[in-house]
Amino acid sequence: MANPKDLQRIELLNYTNASGQELVGLVVELAEDPNGGVQMRVLMDANVVSGVTVVPLQQGGCCD
Secondary structure, eight states, X not given: OXXXXXXXXXXXXXXXXXXXXXXXXXXXXXXXXXXXXXXXXXXXXXXXXXXXXXXXXXXXXXXX
């Protein structure tokens, strides 16, 4: 993954634990890949998120 200063971090899910502390449950980090495209890292708190699935994006019509 790229240098931390080059990352774009997007917090998708926050939650509050039993002691009232706000925590991050799901984060996506994006960085430009020097060879083209984008590198992506998903960080999750297993106390909140049970799993993450990555599915290729289908471009075009839905009913070909």
